[in-house]
Each structure stands twice: as C-alpha cells, then as structure tokens.
Amino acid sequence: MQPNIFKKGPTAVQVEKGKTYAWCTCGLSETNPFCDGHHKTIEGFPFKSLKFTAEEDAEVWLCNCKHTKNPPFCDGNHKHLSSI
Numbered sequence: 001m002q003p004n005i006f007k008k009g010p011t012a013v014q015v016e017k018g019k020t021y022a023w024c025t026c027g028l029s030e031t032n033p034f035c036d037g038h039h040k041t042i043e044g045f046p047f048k049s050l051k052f053t054a055e056e057d058a059e060v061w062l063c064n065c066k067h068t069k070n071p072p073f074c075d076g077n078h079k080h081l082s083s084i
C-alpha cells in the first residue's frame with residue numbers, strides 16, 4: 001500500500017530544539033505535514049506517525065508527498081512522482 005500524496009512539494013516549518021513533532025506518513029492528515037491521528041480511524045491501515053525531535057532551532061522542509069527516502073524531510077523525490 002502506498003501513502004496518499006498530500007502535496008507534491010514540502011512545507012517549510014520552524015522547529016524548536018528539543019521539541020518532538022509527529023510527521024504524517026499516510027498523507028491523509030488535515031494538518032499536514034503533521035499527523036492529526038487520521039490513520040487511527042481506518043481499521044488495518046498500515047501507517048502511523050513518525051515522531052522526531054528537533055536537534056536545533058531551525059527552519060526545516062518537511063515532506064508532503066510521503067515518498068521521501070529521508071523522512072520526515074523532503075529529499076526532492078516529489079519531482080519524480082510520475083514514475084512512482
């Protein structure tokens with residue numbers, strides 16, 4: 001099963017050092033790129049959020065297409081979605 005493509009491009013997000021975030025992996029969250037728990041509403045759904053802790057105060061680019069090879073960050077793979 002492939003994740004839903006929420007958007008073919010990342011979102012810039014300001015993160016705070018030491019704070020933990022939950023990145024949406026299924027692509028169905030209404031608060032993308034973050035998880036809103038939508039995956040819990042579908043029985044047998046294989047996706048769950050990916051939690052990560054910011055190592056520094058920074059602006060990061062979080063993947064919205066859910067096909068990055070470096071989750072939760074955009075790696076540019078959204079440019080090749082037509083071939084996925």
Ligand code: FES
Nearest residue numbers: 063064065074078
């Ligand atoms: S938005 Fe997913 S790789 Fe860029």
